[in-house]
Amino acid sequence: MAKIAVYPGTFDPVTFGHIDVIERASRLFDKVFVAVAPSGEKGTLFSIEERLDMVVRASARFKNVKVESFNGLVVKYARKKGARVMVRGIRMISDFEYEFQMALTNRKMARDIETVFLMPNESFSYLSSKLIKEVARLGADVSTFVPADVKNKLKEKIVHEKTS
Amino acid sequence: MAKIAVYPGTFDPVTFGHIDVIERASRLFDKVFVAVAPSGEKGTLFSIEERLDMVVRASARFKNVKVESFNGLVVKYARKKGARVMVRGIRMISDFEYEFQMALTNRKMARDIETVFLMPNESFSYLSSKLIKEVARLGADVSTFVPADVKNKLKEKIVHEKTS
Amino acid sequence: MAKIAVYPGTFDPVTFGHIDVIERASRLFDKVFVAVAPSGEKGTLFSIEERLDMVVRASARFKNVKVESFNGLVVKYARKKGARVMVRGIRMISDFEYEFQMALTNRKMARDIETVFLMPNESFSYLSSKLIKEVARLGADVSTFVPADVKNKLKEKIVHEKTS
Amino acid sequence: MAKIAVYPGTFDPVTFGHIDVIERASRLFDKVFVAVAPSGEKGTLFSIEERLDMVVRASARFKNVKVESFNGLVVKYARKKGARVMVRGIRMISDFEYEFQMALTNRKMARDIETVFLMPNESFSYLSSKLIKEVARLGADVSTFVPADVKNKLKEKIVHEKTS
Amino acid sequence: MAKIAVYPGTFDPVTFGHIDVIERASRLFDKVFVAVAPSGEKGTLFSIEERLDMVVRASARFKNVKVESFNGLVVKYARKKGARVMVRGIRMISDFEYEFQMALTNRKMARDIETVFLMPNESFSYLSSKLIKEVARLGADVSTFVPADVKNKLKEKIVHEKTS
Amino acid sequence: MAKIAVYPGTFDPVTFGHIDVIERASRLFDKVFVAVAPSGEKGTLFSIEERLDMVVRASARFKNVKVESFNGLVVKYARKKGARVMVRGIRMISDFEYEFQMALTNRKMARDIETVFLMPNESFSYLSSKLIKEVARLGADVSTFVPADVKNKLKEKIVHEKTS
Numbered sequence: 001m002a003k004i005a006v007y008p009g010t011f012d013p014v015t016f017g018h019i020d021v022i023e024r025a026s027r028l029f030d031k032v033f034v035a036v037a038p039s040g041e042k043g044t045l046f047s048i049e050e051r052l053d054m055v056v057r058a059s060a061r062f063k064n065v066k067v068e069s070f071n072g073l074v075v076k077y078a079r080k081k082g083a084r085v086m087v088r089g090i091r092m093i094s095d096f097e098y099e100f101q102m103a104l105t106n107r108k109m110a111r112d113i114e115t116v117f118l119m120p121n122e123s124f125s126y127l128s129s130k131l132i133k134e135v136a137r138l139g140a141d142v143s144t145f146v147p148a149d150v151k152n153k154l155k156e157k158i159v160h161e162k163t164s
Numbered sequence: 165m166a167k168i169a170v171y172p173g174t175f176d177p178v179t180f181g182h183i184d185v186i187e188r189a190s191r192l193f194d195k196v197f198v199a200v201a202p203s204g205e206k207g208t209l210f211s212i213e214e215r216l217d218m219v220v221r222a223s224a225r226f227k228n229v230k231v232e233s234f235n236g237l238v239v240k241y242a243r244k245k246g247a248r249v250m251v252r253g254i255r256m257i258s259d260f261e262y263e264f265q266m267a268l269t270n271r272k273m274a275r276d277i278e279t280v281f282l283m284p285n286e287s288f289s290y291l292s293s294k295l296i297k298e299v300a301r302l303g304a305d306v307s308t309f310v311p312a313d314v315k316n317k318l319k320e321k322i323v324h325e326k327t328s
Numbered sequence: 329m330a331k332i333a334v335y336p337g338t339f340d341p342v343t344f345g346h347i348d349v350i351e352r353a354s355r356l357f358d359k360v361f362v363a364v365a366p367s368g369e370k371g372t373l374f375s376i377e378e379r380l381d382m383v384v385r386a387s388a389r390f391k392n393v394k395v396e397s398f399n400g401l402v403v404k405y406a407r408k409k410g411a412r413v414m415v416r417g418i419r420m421i422s423d424f425e426y427e428f429q430m431a432l433t434n435r436k437m438a439r440d441i442e443t444v445f446l447m448p449n450e451s452f453s454y455l456s457s458k459l460i461k462e463v464a465r466l467g468a469d470v471s472t473f474v475p476a477d478v479k480n481k482l483k484e485k486i487v488h489e490k491t492s
Numbered sequence: 493m494a495k496i497a498v499y500p501g502t503f504d505p506v507t508f509g510h511i512d513v514i515e516r517a518s519r520l521f522d523k524v525f526v527a528v529a530p531s532g533e534k535g536t537l538f539s540i541e542e543r544l545d546m547v548v549r550a551s552a553r554f555k556n557v558k559v560e561s562f563n564g565l566v567v568k569y570a571r572k573k574g575a576r577v578m579v580r581g582i583r584m585i586s587d588f589e590y591e592f593q594m595a596l597t598n599r600k601m602a603r604d605i606e607t608v609f610l611m612p613n614e615s616f617s618y619l620s621s622k623l624i625k626e627v628a629r630l631g632a633d634v635s636t637f638v639p640a641d642v643k644n645k646l647k648e649k650i651v652h653e654k655t656s
Numbered sequence: 657m658a659k660i661a662v663y664p665g666t667f668d669p670v671t672f673g674h675i676d677v678i679e680r681a682s683r684l685f686d687k688v689f690v691a692v693a694p695s696g697e698k699g700t701l702f703s704i705e706e707r708l709d710m711v712v713r714a715s716a717r718f719k720n721v722k723v724e725s726f727n728g729l730v731v732k733y734a735r736k737k738g739a740r741v742m743v744r745g746i747r748m749i750s751d752f753e754y755e756f757q758m759a760l761t762n763r764k765m766a767r768d769i770e771t772v773f774l775m776p777n778e779s780f781s782y783l784s785s786k787l788i789k790e791v792a793r794l795g796a797d798v799s800t801f802v803p804a805d806v807k808n809k810l811k812e813k814i815v816h817e818k819t820s
Numbered sequence: 821m822a823k824i825a826v827y828p829g830t831f832d833p834v835t836f837g838h839i840d841v842i843e844r845a846s847r848l849f850d851k852v853f854v855a856v857a858p859s860g861e862k863g864t865l866f867s868i869e870e871r872l873d874m875v876v877r878a879s880a881r882f883k884n885v886k887v888e889s890f891n892g893l894v895v896k897y898a899r900k901k902g903a904r905v906m907v908r909g910i911r912m913i914s915d916f917e918y919e920f921q922m923a924l925t926n927r928k929m930a931r932d933i934e935t936v937f938l939m940p941n942e943s944f945s946y947l948s949s950k951l952i953k954e955v956a957r958l959g960a961d962v963s964t965f966v967p968a969d970v971k972n973k974l975k976e977k978i979v980h981e982k983t984s
Contacts (some may be wrong), residue, residue, distance in 0.1 A: 003331060003356070024442055028331070028413060073302045085356060090445070104290035104450055105299060108308055114352055117418070117445035122432055122942055126760035135761060138729045144764055167495060167520070188606055192495070192577060237794045249520060254609070268614055268782035269791060272800050278516055281582070281609035286450055286596055401958045432946035433955060436964055454596035463597060466565045472600050614778055618924035627925060630893045636928050659823060659848070680934055684823070684905060741848060746937070760942055770844055773910070773937035778924055 005029040005085040005116075006078045008070070010037050012044040013150045014055045015132060017124035021089035024118050026062040033081050034059060034067045035074065045133055045157060054150050075110035083113070090117040091125045137161075169193040169249040169280075170242045172234070174201050176208040177314045178219045179296060181288035185253035188282050190226040197245050198223060198231045199238060209297055209321060218314050239274035247277070254281040255289045301325075333357040333413040333444075334406045336398070338365050340372040341478045342383045343460060345452035349417035352446050354390040361409050362387060362395045363402065373461055373485060382478050403438035411441070418445040419453045465489075497521040497577040497608075498570045500562070502529050504536040505642045506547045507624060509616035513581035516610050518554040525573050526551060526559045527566065537625055537649060546642050567602035575605070582609040583617045629653075661685040661741040661772075662734045664726070666693050668700040669806045670711045671788060673780035677745035680774050682718040689737050690715060690723045691730060701789055701813060710806050731766035739769070746773040747781045793817075825849040825905040825936075826898045828890070830857050832864040833970045834875045835952060837944035841909035844938050846882040853901050854879060854887045855894065865953055865977060874970050895930035903933070910937040911945045957981075 007025055011018060011034075025032045036052050044051065048069050059065045070077040078086060086106065088099050103115035120127075132145050136154045143151050171189055175182060175198075189196045200216050208215065212233050223229045234241040242250060250270065252263050267279035284291075296309050300318045307315050335353050339346060339362075353360045364380050372379065376397050387393045398405040406414060414434065416427050431443035448455075460473050464482045471479050499517055503510060503526075517524045528544050536543065540561050551557045562569040570578060578598065580591050595607035612619075624637050628646045635643050663681050667674060667690075681688045692708050700707065704725055715721045726733040734742060742762065744755050759771035776783075788801050792810045799807050827845055831838060831854075845852045856872050864871065868889055879885045890897040898906060906926065908919050923935035940947075952965050956974045963971050 028442055028444070073299065073304055076303075100447065101290045101292065101295060103447055105295055107447075108290075109299070109304055114356055115447065116356070119428065119431055119435075119443065122945060125942060125945070126757045126764075128757065131757060131761055135729065135765070139732075140729055140765055192606055192608070237791065237796055240795075264611065265782045265784065265787060267611055269787055271611075272782075273791070273796055278520055279611065280520070283592065283595055283599075283607065286453060289450060289453070401955065401960055404959075429946045429948065429951060433951055436946075437955070437960055454593045454600075456593065459593060459597055463565065463601070467568075468565055468601055614781060617778060617781070618921045618928075620921065623921060623925055627893065627929070631896075632893055632929055684934055684936070756939065759939055763939075770848055771939065772848065775920065775923055775927075775935065 002030040003028075003085065004031045004033070004081060004083040005087050006033045006035050006074065006081060006083045007087040008035040008037060008074045008077075010039070010044060010129070011051050011055050012039075012046055012129050013051065013132075013146060013154065014058050015124070015127045015129055015146050015150075017089065017091070017120045017127040018055075019058050019147070020120040020124055021087065021118055022059055022062060022065060024120075025087045026065050028118075029085065029087075030064060032062070032065045032087070033083065034065060035077055036067065036069045037074070038069070038071060046153070050153065054147075054153065057149055058147055073109065075106050075113055078113050079110065086113060086115045088115060088117050089120050091120060091127075166194040167192075167249065168195045168197070168245060168247040169251050170197045170199050170238065170245060170247045171251040172199040172201060172238045172241075174203070174208060174293070175215050175219050176203075176210055176293050177215065177296075177310060177318065178222050179288070179291045179293055179310050179314075180308075181253065181255070181284045181291040182219075183222050183311070184284040184288055185251065185282055186223055186226060186229060188284075189251045190229050192282075193249065193251075194228060196226070196229045196251070197247065198229060199241055200231065200233045201238070202233070202235060210317070214317065218311075218317065221313055222311055237273065239270050239277055242277050243274065250277055250279045252279060252281050253284050255284060255291075330358040331356075331413065332359045332361070332409060332411040333415050334361045334363050334402065334409060334411045335415040336363040336365060336402045336405075338367070338372060338457070339379050339383050340367075340374055340457050341379065341460075341474060341482065342386050343452070343455045343457055343474050343478075344472075345417065345419070345448045345455040346383075347386050347475070348448040348452055349415065349446055350387055350390060350393060352448075353415045354393050356446075357413060357415075358392060360390070360393045360415070361411065362393060363405055364395065364397045365402070366397065366399060374481070378481065382475075382481065385477055386475055401437065403434050403441055406441050407438065414441055414443045416443060416445050417448050419448060419455075494522040495520075495577065496523045496525070496573060496575040497579050498525045498527050498566065498573060498575045499579040500527040500529060500566045500569075502531070502536060502621070503543050503547050504531075504538055504621050505543065505624075505638060505646065506550050507616070507619045507621055507638050507642075509581065509583070509612045509619035510547075511550050511639070512612040512616050513579065513610055514551055514554060514557060516612075517579045518557050520610075521577060521579075522556060524554070524557045524579070525575065526557060527569055528559065528561045529566070530561070530563060538645070542645065546639075546645065549641055550639055565601065567598050567605055570605050571602065578605055578607045580607060580609050581612050583612060583619075658686040659684075659741065660687045660689070660737060660739040661743050662689045662691050662730065662737060662739045663743040664691040664693060664730045664733075666695070666700060666785070667707050667711050668695075668702055668785050669707065669788075669802060669810065670714050671780070671783045671785055671802050671806075673745065673747070673776045673783040674711075675714050675803070676776040676780050677743065677774055678715055678718060678721060680776075681743045682721050684772075684774075685741060685743075686720060688718070688721045688743070689739065690721060691733055692723065692725045693730070694725070694727060702809070706809065710803075710809065713805055714803055729765065731762050731769055734769050735766065742769055742771045744771060744773050745776050747776060747783075822850040823848075823905065824851045824853070824901060824903040825907050826853045826855050826894065826901060826903045827907040828855040828857060828894045828897075830859070830864060830949070831871050831875050832859075832866055832949050833871065833952075833966060833974065834878050835944070835947045835949055835966050835970075836964075837909065837911070837940045837947040838875075839878050839967070840940040840944050841907065841938055842879055842882060842885060844940075845907045846885050848936075848938075849905060849907075850884060852882070852885045852907070853903065854885060855897055856887065856889045857894070858889070858891060866973070870973065874967075874973065877969055878967055893929065895926050895933055898933050899930065906933055906935045908935060908937050909940050911940060911947075 034055055052069055056067045059067055132142055136142050137158055216233055220231045223231055296306055300306050301322055380397055384395045387395055460470055464470050465486055544561055548559045551559055624634055628634050629650055708725055712723045715723055788798055792798050793814055872889055876887045879887055952962055956962050957978055
């Protein structure tokens with residue numbers, strides 16, 4: 001039976017850390033759905049279309065990876081896709097606690113879906129979309145953190161924020 | 165001398181985890197005041213009256229437990245009640261750090277009041293009011309996380325949010 | 329391509345927590361090798377034969393699981409088995425740090441092998457072989473922590489320790 | 493009903509941190525048994541008699557505190573004493589994990605006994621019997637860490653170690 | 657070559673914990689710039705002028721300390737000042753993770769600037785500007801947490817919040 | 821006044837992680853003493869002479885670094901060297917707790933000596949002398965973890981362990 005996995009996230013924007021996890025997942029499972037979540041309570045810098053577009057480009061070279069947006073509970077989305085696995089990257093203790101809590105909540109709702117945690121490359125262990133947006137707003141060059149097209153999108157967005 | 169304890173919280177809404185701590189406290193102390201805090205900076209989903217009401221129902225079977233709202237510093241409220249003990253549930257590392265910091269700050273303000281930490285049942289260790297609201301908004305059935313009346317209140321509230 | 333995984337450990341003795349991880353792994357992968365490590369620096373209570381035997385019994389009901397002992401580096405063993413995945417259970421922060429360090433060291437030695445972390449059922453999150461041996465030595469009934477045959481083996485072993 | 497608590501430990505030797513916890517417990521409960529454990533696997537520097545004697549002196553001023561040694565499972569000892577509460581001091585994250593695991597294991601064995609965690613004064617948060625022995629062996633003056641009689645006992649013991 | 661350090665922060669408001677770190681840094685380095693950051697996304701209670709003023713008063717007795725505000729990336733500010741060192745106080749695990757992530761991000765942007773972590777006095781380990789504002793709003797006396805002039809400023813500010 | 825620092829450790833054996841910290845310290849301070857501790861309770865794989873020799877070679881290119889062995893309390897050694905600073909590398913949460921406890925104990929014994937924490941390069945964040953010895957014993961090639969001469973020494977030592 002083909003092993004299908006879902007890798008959910010906000011990807012606001014996608015970073016080299018996310019891409020590293022996507023690559024690892026693509027090697028572990030037969031099919032991987034990268035599931036881009038709608039903006040949560042706090043809002044996102046990029047629209048769902050922009051985020052989808054950036055993840056699509058970043059994942060183009062992984063043949064068994066498909067990028068989609070989803071609504072509602074991620075475990076319901078996973079079931080619809082026939083996925084029995086949820087993938088999460090884990091870098092730090094604080095990640096770990098939140099991820100654990102989320103995974104246990106998901107498990108209560110869907111006993112048949114298993115969360116597996118992967119470690120990104122240690123050189124990406126400090127990367128966070130939040131921090132990248134912060135330093136980009138302060139004028140930093142973020143080309144060591146995100147792909148070139150994401151870097152450009154970030155620059156445009158931030159100029160637009162400041163002039164609007 | 166009767167041992168009186170205060171168990172403060174926001175309870176937005178009360179969960180099976182909170183109720184487990186209330187039960188443990190009620191066995192340890194002669195009298196327990198569950199003290200419902202006004203909404204903090206971030207606001208609450210339920211009004212103080214709604215939260216009080218839900219905690220009152222959830223605590224009805226514990227004879228030495230009284231539920232009240234309070235204003236101002238919790239250590240002042242505790243003193244007014246003759247309580248020398250503050251009860252806090254502790255589930256995770258991240259809880260622990262915040263709780264520790266809070267308890268040490270309270271101790272600086274009121275050396276005579278001792279904070280004691282209790283562990284809820286491990287099957288509730290992943291429960292958080294925040295996460296429950298999140299998944300309820302996404303359409304999850306939360307009956308394994310909260311009492312039936314809280315579940316119904318949550319459903320109403322969320323429908324109301326969406327239509328208003 | 330069949331997905332083959334290795335779940336290495338000392339299993340001194342196997343607990344319900346380990347068995348829960350074995351079950352989860354057996355659902356995720358086509359074939360799982362449970363790899364019982366020789367006793368490390370600190371020695372083990374049970375011999376390699378005894379530990380193997382207990383894990384074999386505990387895993388009998390999982391059809392795609394095979395139990396073996398191994399020597400040397402676990403990544404070499406994994407390669408010999410055609411496994412591209414190492415499975416580790418993760419329960420606590422302190423686990424997490426050690427496991428992370430181990431996984432990163434393994435990755436440096438074998439870039440092609442991916443470590444995936446699974447969460448056992450939360451009711452087993454407190455279980456540790458070390459603690460179980462400790463309380464068994466003090467006379468505790470350990471039947472909620474380990475299978476019946478392991479419980480009996482533990483009892484024999486401890487009586488033998490005391491009389492020898 | 494009188495609230496009876498047990499505060500178990502190895503106390504090898506007792507420190508100002510332990511004494512602070514004993515004092516806090518003596519204010520919270522009607523009766524506190526400080527329960528000195530036999531030496532574990534790793535052995536202790538001081539004999540059970542020496543450790544008992546030092547804890548007795550350190551606790552003399554707390555009228556509702558009794559110091560005893562115990563054997564076997566601490567939950568059994570607690571029951572024999574009519575105690576429904578186990579007290580543990582908690583200072584650090586690493587404490588927390590071990591203590592949590594221990595408390596959950598105890599809970600599995602004795603559902604009727606509740607572990608409560610107390611915070612020692614923050615100025616004692618770094619104290620550990622292990623570290624104190626380490627620095628005493630290296631010639632440090634430990635009078636800010638332990639009572640005067642413990643300091644002298646430590647000195648004697650260490651001289652004896654070196655000359656034997 | 658003179659060793660110049662930068663100690664950046666929001667200081668909303670400055671606490672005895674910050675002042676302790678400033679003092680330690682002033683003993684370690686030839687020159688220390690305390691760099692007051694503009695208000696971030698979440699806003700600050702005090703304006704940049706007010707925060708600068710309070711830090712200046714708190715640092716007056718340290719002769720090699722200069723207090724300034726800065727804009728943009730802190731590593732750029734550090735370079736402009738000829739500083740090769742960034743100082744950060746570290747009190748708790750949660751600090752540690754964020755600080756680590758920030759320091760690694762800064763390192764990626766400026767390999768020549770080293771972040772060093774200092775521990776404030778353990779009696780300040782629980783202090784946080786956020787908690788102090790919280791309890792001050794609830795009417796607490798904060799004179800054990802902040803200097804007298806900061807305490808008065810806080811009081812004024814909070815009265816003003818409530819009446820505006 | 822020249823800033824003198826001490827970087828103490830067991831270095832059993834020295835790793836690329838230690839060398840990275842030595843380099844960072846050599847840039848921050850005018851003079852750095854790398855202080856090799858005698859073997860503690862648990863013993864060391866390499867003798868003090870062997871460990872000294874390996875650290876000396878690894879530090880040869882840092883002109884302001886001197887490698888020495890020491891006995892007794894490290895704070896006393898630091899004072900003898902005129903050092904006001906102790907340097908420690910910090911990689912993980914578990915490091916952090918132990919290091920914090922050690923630093924606070926040292927501070928109690930010597931208020932004039934400040935411990936500063938440095939982060940090694942993130943690619944060394946998983947390295948530990950203990951783990952390296954473990955995998956070397958299992959036959960791993962450790963050339964990505966330690967300098968060539970240390971690798972050879974390790975190999976010899978381990979062959980010798982097995983044949984003796």
